[in-house]
Amino acid sequence: xxxxxxxxxxxxxxxxxxxxxxxxxxxxxxxxxxxxxxxxxxxxxxxxxxxxxxxxxxxxxxxxxxxxxxxxxxxxxxxxxxxxxxxxxxxxxxxxxxxxxxxxxxxxxxxxxxxxxxxxxxxxxxxxxxxxxxxxxxxxxxxxxxxxxxxxxxxxxxxxxxxxxxxxxxxxxxxxxxxxxxxxxxxxxxxxxxxxxxxxxxxxxxxxxxxxxxxxxxxxxxxxxxxxxxxxxxxxxxxxxxxxxxxxxxxxxxxxxxxxxxxxxxxxxxxxxxxxxxxxxxxxxxxxxxxxxxxxxxxxxxxxxxxxxxxxxxxxxxxxxxxxxxxxxxxxxxxxxxxxxxxxxxxxxxxxxxxxxxxxxxxxxxxxxxxxxxxxxxxxxxxxxxxxxxxxxxxxxxxxxxxxxxxxxxxxxxxxxxxxxxxxxxxxxxxxxxxxxxxxxxxxxxxxxxxxxxxxxxxxxxxxxxxxx
Amino acid sequence: xxxxxxxxxxxxxxxxxxxxxxxxxxxxxxxxxxxxxxxxxxxxxxxxxxxxxxxxxxxxxxxxxxxxxxxxxxxxxxxxxxxxxxxxxxxxxxxxxxxxxxxxxxxxxxxxxxxxxxxxxxxxxxxxxxxxxxxxxxxxxxxxxxxxxxxxxxxxxxxxxxxxxxxxxxxxxxxxxxxxxxxxxxxxxxxxxxxxxxxxxxxxxxxxxxxxxxxxxxxxxxxxxxxxxxxxxxxxxxxxxxxxxxxxxxxxxxxxxxxxxxxxxxxxxxxxxxxxxxxxxxxxxxxxxxxxxxxxxxxxxxxxxxxxxxxxxxxxxxxxxxxxxxxxxxxxxxxxxxxxxxxxxxxxxxxxxxxxxxxxxxxxxxxxxxxxxxxxxxxxxxxxxxxxxxxxxxxxxxxxxxxxxxxxxxxxxxxxxxxxxxxxxxxxxxxxxxxxxxxxxx
Numbered sequence: 001x002x003x004x005x006x007x008x009x010x011x012x013x014x015x016x017x018x019x020x021x022x023x024x025x026x027x028x029x030x031x032x033x034x035x036x037x038x039x040x041x042x043x044x045x046x047x048x049x050x051x052x053x054x055x056x057x058x059x060x061x062x063x064x065x066x067x068x069x070x071x072x073x074x075x076x077x078x079x080x081x082x083x084x085x086x087x088x089x090x091x092x093x094x095x096x097x098x099x100x101x102x103x104x105x106x107x108x109x110x111x112x113x114x115x116x117x118x119x120x121x122x123x124x125x126x127x128x129x130x131x132x133x134x135x136x137x138x139x140x141x142x143x144x145x146x147x148x149x150x151x152x153x154x155x156x157x158x159x160x161x162x163x164x165x166x167x168x169x170x171x172x173x174x175x176x177x178x179x180x181x182x183x184x185x186x187x188x189x190x191x192x193x194x195x196x197x198x199x200x201x202x203x204x205x206x207x208x209x210x211x212x213x214x215x216x217x218x219x220x221x222x223x224x225x226x227x228x229x230x231x232x233x234x235x236x237x238x239x240x241x242x243x244x245x246x247x248x249x250x251x252x253x254x255x256x257x258x259x260x261x262x263x264x265x266x267x268x269x270x271x272x273x274x275x276x277x278x279x280x281x282x283x284x285x286x287x288x289x290x291x292x293x294x295x296x297x298x299x300x301x302x303x304x305x306x307x308x309x310x311x312x313x314x315x316x317x318x319x320x321x322x323x324x325x326x327x328x329x330x331x332x333x334x335x336x337x338x339x340x341x342x343x344x345x346x347x348x349x350x351x352x353x354x355x356x357x358x359x360x361x362x363x364x365x366x367x368x369x370x371x372x373x374x375x376x377x378x379x380x381x382x383x384x385x386x387x388x389x390x391x392x393x394x395x396x397x398x399x400x401x402x403x404x405x406x407x408x409x410x411x412x413x414x415x416x417x418x419x420x421x422x423x424x425x426x427x428x429x430x431x432x433x434x435x436x437x438x439x440x441x442x443x444x445x446x447x448x449x450x451x452x453x454x455x456x457x458x459x460x461x462x463x464x465x466x467x468x469x
Numbered sequence: 470x471x472x473x474x475x476x477x478x479x480x481x482x483x484x485x486x487x488x489x490x491x492x493x494x495x496x497x498x499x500x501x502x503x504x505x506x507x508x509x510x511x512x513x514x515x516x517x518x519x520x521x522x523x524x525x526x527x528x529x530x531x532x533x534x535x536x537x538x539x540x541x542x543x544x545x546x547x548x549x550x551x552x553x554x555x556x557x558x559x560x561x562x563x564x565x566x567x568x569x570x571x572x573x574x575x576x577x578x579x580x581x582x583x584x585x586x587x588x589x590x591x592x593x594x595x596x597x598x599x600x601x602x603x604x605x606x607x608x609x610x611x612x613x614x615x616x617x618x619x620x621x622x623x624x625x626x627x628x629x630x631x632x633x634x635x636x637x638x639x640x641x642x643x644x645x646x647x648x649x650x651x652x653x654x655x656x657x658x659x660x661x662x663x664x665x666x667x668x669x670x671x672x673x674x675x676x677x678x679x680x681x682x683x684x685x686x687x688x689x690x691x692x693x694x695x696x697x698x699x700x701x702x703x704x705x706x707x708x709x710x711x712x713x714x715x716x717x718x719x720x721x722x723x724x725x726x727x728x729x730x731x732x733x734x735x736x737x738x739x740x741x742x743x744x745x746x747x748x749x750x751x752x753x754x755x756x757x758x759x760x761x762x763x764x765x766x767x768x769x770x771x772x773x774x775x776x777x778x779x780x781x782x783x784x785x786x787x788x789x790x791x792x793x794x795x796x797x798x799x800x801x802x803x804x805x806x807x808x809x810x811x812x813x814x815x816x817x818x819x820x821x822x823x824x825x826x827x828x829x830x831x832x833x834x835x836x837x838x839x840x841x842x843x844x845x846x847x848x849x850x851x852x853x854x855x856x857x858x859x860x861x862x863x864x865x866x867x868x869x870x871x872x873x874x875x876x877x878x879x880x881x882x883x884x885x886x887x888x889x890x891x892x893x894x895x896x897x898x899x900x901x902x903x904x905x906x907x908x909x910x911x
Contacts, residue, residue: 408605408608408612409605410604410631434603435603435604435631437604437605
């Protein structure tokens with residue numbers, strides 16, 4: 001007789017483990033299945049080989065950059081910087097290990113049954129698990145697919161994990177190349193450009209679209225390109241990668257220029273940062289009635305798939321592939337399963353953050369998107385050039401821009417690039433959650449001096465009564 | 470097709486209603502428009518009419534029970550039709566009511582529920598009078614002249630969010646809902662700024678009453694910034710309607726003499742002091758249109774007719790039947806109509822349109838031997854006259870102490886609309902009318 005569970009979650013990443021814990025809190029009997037995959041493990045890609053270790057390396061990079069650029073004028077000597085990538089990686093791994101251990105602790109604390117192995121749907125209400133000891137089956141009233149995603153690449157630039165790598169390998173790279181080409185200037189690409197540049201690598205960033213971070217407001221990409229140029233990060237936009245000759249040293253990468261001509265890049269290492277694809281293979285999805293859409297599992301606003309009793313959350317369930325989206329979907333799915341649904345998923349208020357320096361953060365509609373949606377738009381852009389807190393931090397690049405509905409002043413979106421803006425976006429997000437208008441942001445006495453004042457100043461600009469500009 | 474019988478919202482302030490009597494019994498056939506039940510609202514006793522044909526299959530709320538507006542109280546359907554779904558959706562009534570749905574119907578809802586119990590955060594109107602609403606919802610409501618308190622909030626804890634206000638706008642007013650997809654919306658004009666919204670769109674209502682005839686709006690004038698600031702500051706200081714009070718004493722000698730003469734010439738009727746007061750008020754209002762007005766959020770609404778509310782004490786409360794278009798009526802007509810309205814008010818027999826939509830009110834406590842008092846304004850009116858008893862007292866006339874019949878009147882003014890000098894000028898006209906009564910019958 002197979003063990004019987006109310007919920008079996010396949011995958012213990014930021015979506016799966018949160019879902020399992022929430023379901024257990026609601027009194028359900030829960031099992032969570034995790035295999036030690038190359039990019040995953042307990043805590044998923046995020047904690048093991050994504051957000052968390054990357055941010056640890058970015059802190060090393062920021063420190064290196066800060067000492068190198070500002071040590072002398074800030075009165076901190078000696079300012080001769082020696083780089084030890086191995087030490088930086090070791091610290092990064094230590095933080096990742098600590099957090100992934102924490103995930104297992106939390107699952108156990110909430111009495112979630114942890115099963116090591118690979119799970120797959122095996123008929124209605126059944127999950128088969130392949131473990132080291134053999135296979136077993138669980139009875140599951142509900143199954144939650146939370147298998148995440150893996151790095152993807154182009155034909156001809158297949159990963160060999162030595163010369164052509166992805167984020168997974170880049171996070172464990174202890175020996176630095178002289179030259180590095182990063183393909184793709186989304187957040188992953190620009191964050192690694194930041195890290196390896198700070199550690200003395202000659203970095204070239206290649207992007208096929210019109211700007212760096214092309215999903216953001218174009219002004220953000222342009223501001224980042226200016227900041228990167230000052231740091232001698234080469235950026236090539238509107239360029240397509242054609243082929244790579246790995247047989248020579250340095251390798252030769254053929255690139256199609258914006259005008260259609262071909263050029264080459266000599267490089268010791270290629271880092272592919274062109275996105276991720278969902279893990280849907282070998283899960284028994286199609287044969288159990290779970291439909292896919294553009295490669296992702298198709299879900300409704302309660303994260304239900306097309307198969308009764310089967311839910312999907314996180315990267316496997318579609319864009320945006322962000323840890324905080326997956327975690328939230330996990331909670332929505334768990335509460336729906338428990339019959340205690342509070343609110344469906346909505347995707348119009350998801351913060352998006354890049355941890356390069358200067359940092360990038362945005363939420364809601366850009367000016368162009370708001371106009372497209374039919375709003376009469378009012379914007380306010382506040383540059384950080386003379387912002388007190390930014391100057392004291394030695395980082396006065398960037399701006400904060402607010403987009404509001406001209407009629408009622410509703411905050412529609414915020415785009416920011418600058419020092420510590422990753423921490424400013426929460427105010428904008430909560431404000432939008434509460435349907436705030438520019439008036440409330442302008443009326444709140446923001447602490448002085450703080451980066452957060454920049455949001456207030458931007459609101460004042462939009463209202464036509466700026467003070468510090 | 471089954472038809473629900475629900476506790477309809479029969480007045481803007483009605484939140485719950487008491488079922489007084491079922492006029493038909495379970496199993497009886499009914500036609501559309503038949504009176505099926507009588508309910509008691511906060512203002513009057515009203516009939517509930519059937520909105521469809523069939524048999525009254527189920528009575529869910531018994532006589533004597535009080536249920537919130539919108540609650541299902543009965544079901545009309547064909548004799549053999551299944552009404553299980555409707556029963557399952559019934560809101561449980563108050564104590565003593567039969568269970569709204571058999572237990573087996575509640576199971577097997579959309580959500581597979583091993584733990585059972587769908588979480589429902591039912592939006593309840595706040596007990597403390599504070600309306601929870603988002604800043605955007607507040608702004609849209611204010612600019613559209615919608616009462617936030619009349620909207621059911623769909624946000625956490627019943628918070629009114631943008632979508633709720635937009636839905637109310639779309640449902641209650643011809644003004645387009647300001648959805649971004651519709652392009653830049655025109656500034657929404659309140660459809661009937663003075664009339665309280667008859668029935669908020671979010672509250673289902675089986676038999677919506679005819680909208681009370683709103684006072685004709687002559688014009689809406691955008692308020693100046695100074696006027697808005699005065700409105701806001703004064704309102705903050707005293708509450709939603711910033712009151713101030715003006716008192717004057719009126720010599721009633723001539724008015725009472727005239728009344729005597731008139732009554733001698735009209736043996737079939739009797740003109741009361743109250744009728745003279747109504748006539749004087751109506752005349753004064755027609756000469757001071759700035760007082761016959763309402764605060765509209767960001768504007769002042771000037772009414773095109775003088776619709777006088779007459780405060781009438783009734784058992785357990787107070788109601789203000791409306792004497793329509795009073796400034797265009799003679800004393801005799803005012804007397805007849807006022808008498809009929811007051812009698813019907815005391816019998817609790819007024820239809821909503823007979824006690825809604827007044828533009829100014831008169832409250833007379835003279836018969837209770839009250840010398841002087843202040844009355845609270847009945848929003849959205851901008852004023853009310855509180856009339857005391859007429860008493861004989863010594864006054865100085867031309868240096869001589871003489872005995873005269875004197876009456877004290879206190880006018881309560883909404884300071885957002887009426888300033889001290891405006892109110893004083895109106896009250897001066899009112900006083901002159903009564904002291905020289907030929908003025909008002911001219």
